[in-house]
Amino acid sequence: MITLRHAQDRGHANFGWLNSHHSFSFGNYYDPQQMGFSHLRVINDDTVSPDSGFETHGHKDMEIISLVLEGRIAHKDSAGNIKELPVGEYQLMSAGKGIFHSEFNASKTDPxxxxxxxxxxxxxxxxxxxxxxxFGEEQGFTTVITPDGKNGSLQVKQDMQLIQLILENETETTWQADKKRHYYIQVIEGELSLDNGVIVKAGDGAKIEGQDKIHFKKISEVRSKALLFDLV
Structure with missing residues (x-):
C-alpha cells in the first residue's frame, strides 16, 4: 500500500526569517493523522533568510539529521562542535541525555x-x-545512515536506514523491501513513478507498507533525487 503526501498538503509556518513546510505535526501545526511514521517523527523543509537562523536551543533523546539543499549551515553545539555543513553533506546529531545547539545561515546574502x-x-x-x-552523487542507491555504521555510513540509535536515491542516466531501479517493515520516500528533485503508477514530485512524500519490492522510475527530464527511509 502506498499513501501519498502531497507537498501542498503539508503544514506551513512563515516567521519572516524562516519559511518552513512540515510533513508531520510540528510546532503550531497539528494533524492527528500526521504524527510521524514508525520512528520517523519530523521532516521539515526549511528556508532560512540570509544572516538568520535558529538561536541556541536544546534537544534530548532524538536523532537529528540535516541535509543542505542550497547554501551552508553554520552549526555550533554545547559538545564543542563548530562546523559548517555545505550542500550535499549529511549531519547526524544524537541529542542523547541533552545537547544545546544553534543553526544559522552562513551567508549574509543568499538563502x-x-x-x-x-x-x-x-x-x-x-x-x-x-x-x-x-556521500557523493552516484547513480542509484547510496546508503547514508545505518544502525551499525556499516560501510562508512553514519550510525543512528534506531533500527532504520536512510538511503539516497539518484536517477539521471539510469531511468529506473528497484529496492528489495521487507513486507514487515515500513518505508517512506521523500522526493527532493524531479519526479518519480512508484508501483501502481503513483507519481511523487519534488516536495511530496509517500508511506509504503506491505511490499516486498519498491520500483522507482524517473519520469522527469531533469534528474530525480530522493530519500528512502527503511523503518521498523
Missing part, C-alpha cells in the same frame, strides 16, 4: 534551504554525538 529530519531513538540518555559526511 539557506535544508531538510531537518528527526528519528526517535531506541535508547535514551547517553552521551550526545555528532557526525558529518558527504
Amino acid at each position: 539557506l534551504k535544508f531538510l531537518q529530519i528527526w528519528i526517535q531513538p531506541n535508547e535514551l540518555g547517553g552521551t550526545p554525538g555528532y557526525q558529518q559526511k558527504a
Whole structure:
C-alpha cells in the first residue's frame, strides 16, 4: 500500500526569517493523522533568510539529521562542535541525555534551504554525538545512515536506514523491501513513478507498507533525487 503526501498538503509556518513546510505535526501545526511514521517523527523543509537562523536551543533523546539543499549551515553545539555543513553533506546529531545547539545561515546574502529530519531513538540518555559526511552523487542507491555504521555510513540509535536515491542516466531501479517493515520516500528533485503508477514530485512524500519490492522510475527530464527511509 502506498499513501501519498502531497507537498501542498503539508503544514506551513512563515516567521519572516524562516519559511518552513512540515510533513508531520510540528510546532503550531497539528494533524492527528500526521504524527510521524514508525520512528520517523519530523521532516521539515526549511528556508532560512540570509544572516538568520535558529538561536541556541536544546534537544534530548532524538536523532537529528540535516541535509543542505542550497547554501551552508553554520552549526555550533554545547559538545564543542563548530562546523559548517555545505550542500550535499549529511549531519547526524544524537541529542542523547541533552545537547544545546544553534543553526544559522552562513551567508549574509543568499538563502539557506535544508531538510531537518528527526528519528526517535531506541535508547535514551547517553552521551550526545555528532557526525558529518558527504556521500557523493552516484547513480542509484547510496546508503547514508545505518544502525551499525556499516560501510562508512553514519550510525543512528534506531533500527532504520536512510538511503539516497539518484536517477539521471539510469531511468529506473528497484529496492528489495521487507513486507514487515515500513518505508517512506521523500522526493527532493524531479519526479518519480512508484508501483501502481503513483507519481511523487519534488516536495511530496509517500508511506509504503506491505511490499516486498519498491520500483522507482524517473519520469522527469531533469534528474530525480530522493530519500528512502527503511523503518521498523
